[in-house]
Amino acid sequence: MTVEAAIVLPLFLFAMINLLSLILMFRDYSAQEGRLHQLGRELSLLAFGQEGGEADIRLEKITQSRPIVPIAAFPSALLVNGCVMHKWNGYDLREGAGGGGQTQEELVFITESGSAWHRDRACVYLNPSVRMLAKEQAENERNSSGQRYTACDVCGGNSAIVYVTANGQRYHSTVTCSGLKRTINCVPLSEAVSSGRHACPRCGG
Numbered sequence: 001m002t003v004e005a006a007i008v009l010p011l012f013l014f015a016m017i018n019l020l021s022l023i024l025m026f027r028d029y030s031a032q033e034g035r036l037h038q039l040g041r042e043l044s045l046l047a048f049g050q051e052g053g054e055a056d057i058r059l060e061k062i063t064q065s066r067p068i069v070p071i072a073a074f075p076s077a078l079l080v081n082g083c084v085m086h087k088w089n090g091y092d093l094r095e096g097a098g099g100g101g102q103t104q105e106e107l108v109f110i111t112e113s114g115s116a117w118h119r120d121r122a123c124v125y126l127n128p129s130v131r132m133l134a135k136e137q138a139e140n141e142r143n144s145s146g147q148r149y150t151a152c153d154v155c156g157g158n159s160a161i162v163y164v165t166a167n168g169q170r171y172h173s174t175v176t177c178s179g180l181k182r183t184i185n186c187v188p189l190s191e192a193v194s195s196g197r198h199a200c201p202r203c204g205g
């Protein structure tokens with residue numbers, strides 16, 4: 001019994017440590033993804049007006065993942081972060097309040113359903129972290145603005161385990177629900193404002 005415990009306990013601890021490091025690794029991975037995107041966007045703007053060369057900017061970052069303890073661990077793997085961005089080829093100002101061709105308007109980020117525009121692609125409101133809750137728990141909890149969560153119209157929210165975000169108002173039965181997923185668009189600031197959006201309190205100020 002004691003001998004068994006002496007073998008099983010360390011194994012269990014190693015497995016737990018490796019599991020935790022795996023979670024941290026995924027967090028770093030998505031932070032890296034955000035940074036690459038931001039860099040790609042800056043490079044794409046810098047490439048404006050330059051003739052020749054490739055049409056796209058391709059960024060890649062490869063990291064080797066290694067378990068902290070090599071016992072009871074996941075196999076080490078290569079993590080690849082990638083970003084492909086078309087070089088900025090200008091914005092058509094014919095319909096807008098078009099000034100000269102030299103107008104360099106700031107580009108900001110918006111989502112389809114969001115009511116704010118963002119300067120920072122990595123803003124938490126653009127990249128909400130999704131939490132997993134029991135359904136009863138979600139019904140009793142409140143979001144960051146103090147509102148109750150209600151079932152999502154798209155996926156119905158009909159499951160024992162549901163998914164919420166701190167700023168959202170709905171709970172979802174699946175993480176892949178379109179109500180949770182966000183398509184992020186990059187538009188000129190004036191367009192974001194004329195569509196009735198306000199500056200993000202976090203990064204737009």
Ligand SMILES: [Zn+2]
Binds near residue numbers: 125
């Ligand atoms: Zn923001």
Ligand SMILES: [Zn+2]
Binds near residue numbers: 152153154157172179
């Ligand atoms: Zn949903």
